[in-house]
Amino acid sequence: EPEVTQTPSHQVTQMGQEVILRCVPISNHLYFYWYRQILGQKVEFLVSFYNNEISEKSEIFDDQFSVERPDGSNFTLKIRSTKLEDSAMYFCASSEALSGAVTDTQYFGPGTRLTVL
Amino acid sequence: AQSVTQPDIHITVSEGASLELRCNYSYGATPYLFWYVQSPGQGLQLLLKYFSGDTLVQGIKGFEAEFKRSQSSFNLRKPSVHWSDAAEYFCAVVGYSSASKIIFGSGTRLSIRP
Numbered sequence: 150e151p152e153v154t155q156t157p158s159h160q161v162t163q164m165g166q167e168v169i170l171r172c173v174p175i176s177n178h179l180y181f182y183w184y185r186q187i188l189g190q191k192v193e194f195l196v197s198f199y200n201n202e203i204s205e206k207s208e209i210f211d212d213q214f215s216v217e218r219p220d221g222s223n224f225t226l227k228i229r230s231t232k233l234e235d236s237a238m239y240f241c242a243s244s245e246a247l248s249g250a251v252t253d254t255q256y257f258g259p260g261t262r263l264t265v266l
Numbered sequence: 267a268q269s270v271t272q273p274d275i276h277i278t279v280s281e282g283a284s285l286e287l288r289c290n291y292s293y294g295a296t297p298y299l300f301w302y303v304q305s306p307g308q309g310l311q312l313l314l315k316y317f318s319g320d321t322l323v324q325g326i327k328g329f330e331a332e333f334k335r336s337q338s339s340f341n342l343r344k345p346s347v348h349w350s351d352a353a354e355y356f357c358a359v360v361g362y363s364s365a366s367k368i369i370f371g372s373g374t375r376l377s378i379r380p
Contacts, residue, residue, distance in 0.1 A: 155307065184368075190372070191370050191371065191372050191373070192310070192356065192370040192371070192373075193370075193380060194367040194368060195366065205367055207367070234268075240309060240310065243308075254312050254315065255312075255368060256312075257302075257309035257310035257311070258309045259307065259308055259309040
């Protein structure tokens with residue numbers, strides 16, 4: 150069964166450094182998402198991406214964050230200058246966008262645990 | 267604003283016993299509701315979803331959920347749990363006005379007693 154993959158599984162970085170989290174969505178999917186889960190807290194929506202542009206973003210997704218689909222298979226989340234509070238599990242998801250994103254199932258990857266020291 | 271509440275942080279049930287996980291939502295219009303499961307080291311897997319129609323929804327792994335508009339609830343049930351059901355369960359909602367943003371509850375951790 151096709152699945153969303155994410156690399157790395159665990160990333161440790163120093164505060165102020167840039168990190169890029171990588172995701173490979175399911176191949177025929179057109180809608181891509183990033184969510185994060187700070188330890189002990191809820192899973193929170195960050196951003197959705199469709200047709201090579203951001204479709205929707207949350208208030209968390211400030212100028213320090215960016216997303217990109219650099220080629221036909223990868224979808225990346227970049228944090229320019231990491232802060233301690235960026236430590237979290239980051240989940241990528243994708244959906245087919247057949248009939249509109251609201252009714253499409255979002256398939257989630259296993260997550261990347263980001264630790265900012 | 268849309269929100270989802272899962273009042274139980276942690277539940278322990280015996281293997282073979284029935285299970286009900288509670289979920290209440292807050293949303294003005296007809297919500298689209300989901301239950302996801304997260305096993306250790308795994309991503310979030312969709313168990314079932316409700317968009318419209320029959321209020322009793324069947325999902326994978328023997329789970330079902332019932333949408334009750336009068337109680338703003340969408341509780342997850344399973345008649346007989348297996349040890350492999352131990353995981354974190356998330357109720358979630360997406361609103362038509364915010365098509366792509368899933369709003370998750372805080373989760374309920376399920377432990378299975380042998």
